[in-house]
Amino acid sequence: MTTTTSADGTRIAYTRAGSGPALVLVDGAMCYRGSSPNYALAKELAAHFTVYTYDRRGRGESGDAGPYAVEREVEDLAAIVKEAGGEAFLFGISSGVALVLEAAPRVAAPKLALYEPPFIVDGSRPRVPEDYPTRLDQALKDGKRGKAVKMFMTEGVGLGRAVVAMMRLMPFWAKLKRVAHTIPYDTALVIGHQAGEPLPAAWPEVTAPTLVIDGGRSPDWMRNGVGSLAKVLPSAEYRTLPGQTHIVKATALAPVLKEYFLR
Template identity: 55%
Template sequence: MSSVTSADGTRIAFERTGNGQPVILVDGAMCYRDSGPMRPLAEQLAKDFTVYLYDRRGRGESGDTAPYSPRREIEDIEALVKDAGGSAHLFGISSGAVLALEAANAGLPVRGLALYEPPLIVDDTRDPVPPEWVTELRREVAEGRRGDAVRRFMRVVQVPAVAIFLMRFLPAWRKITGVAHTLPYDFEVIGDLQSGRPLPADRWTSLTATTLVLDGGKSPTWIRNGTRALADVLPTARYDTLPGQTHMVKPTALAPALAEFFGAH
């Protein structure tokens, strides 16, 4: 395990594997190096790239510094880009896709940007996330009610009630609740992009990196609509669908699309 120091002094833990152009993987909510989809994806990509697998701040072995700001997470990625030699490809999934997009739009030297299913609500195909819901999430975290915060999050991402009930009996529950305090971070990154309104056309006009925006062919209509809408407003994007995939995308399906895209840039 290695680490970089972010601009505010926070230690960000990462692993580097493989050889080739650098690719930094940006996790979604509640995920980190040892819990989530990125390690098996890194193993696939390491055949062709130098892959950076890191713990977002507040997770795993990375530090955390109050007060939180999405800008600080962008600075974390910037520190990793510097370690990678000054430029890198970025891949983000779910809320991590929004973070990766904001980092590239902020001017980080990104060669190629790939995004999988950012959780954007842009129409009436599902209910928006109301501001008061996020306020309650913050309150649960502040009061140390991590289990309640996780259950709240799972309900809003439409995990079936039976699965939510059973999950607290699984070994993974401890890992999940261990990073529950970072759930408000993801909603700060997403901001007002789950309001049910169309995406602003002028939000990401500084983006220069060629961008691949992906969704899964079996994912819900609302998230596919949001993904397609994002591709339509980004100045440098193309949109594609991975047949048969859902939000829980299989690394064996995702890695070839990323390798082809990053290899061409």
């Protein structure tokens, strides 16, 4: 295990693989190096980039000094970029997109790529309830990690209750419960953009060239959010991967990232 130290003294664990320009992959909710779609993506990209994957705070082998603040996660990502030589391309997936957008103006990132942030910008799915963060915090305070994961899957992600009931019978449910305490971290990153309203020009300072990507088989609400993001970012292009969903295949995504970052 390789580690670096964030600005507040938190240990952040990371893996470096491959050779070439530095590229940092940023996970979404409840993902970490031992349980992440970015693991397969890193393997696909390592022939062309020096790829950095890391455990966001509170997950895997990273520490978790409190209290939590989005700024602390920005500092964590900045620490990884420093390990990468002070400059790196950034790729974010799902709620990791919001973290990349927060961090991009504060680190040297010549290009960004973003896959399917969970932004709700219209009425194509119910908005996340205003009291969701409070109820989520209470479930975790009461030690009800399974309840917190269920809330995230149904109210945050928008999955049907029957689907989530089946998920609770699967072996990976135990992994999700172990990192349930980090769900509020991702909630803090995205909740301001899940109210069913158009995105404001919230990131005018993100001026780096940015590729915004979605999957052709993803739900309308998610694709609408991705399209909206591409319109409000100052220097963005928008691309759809035919046949892909939010669980994007590394073999479909990696060639697009390679072409974009090395262009």
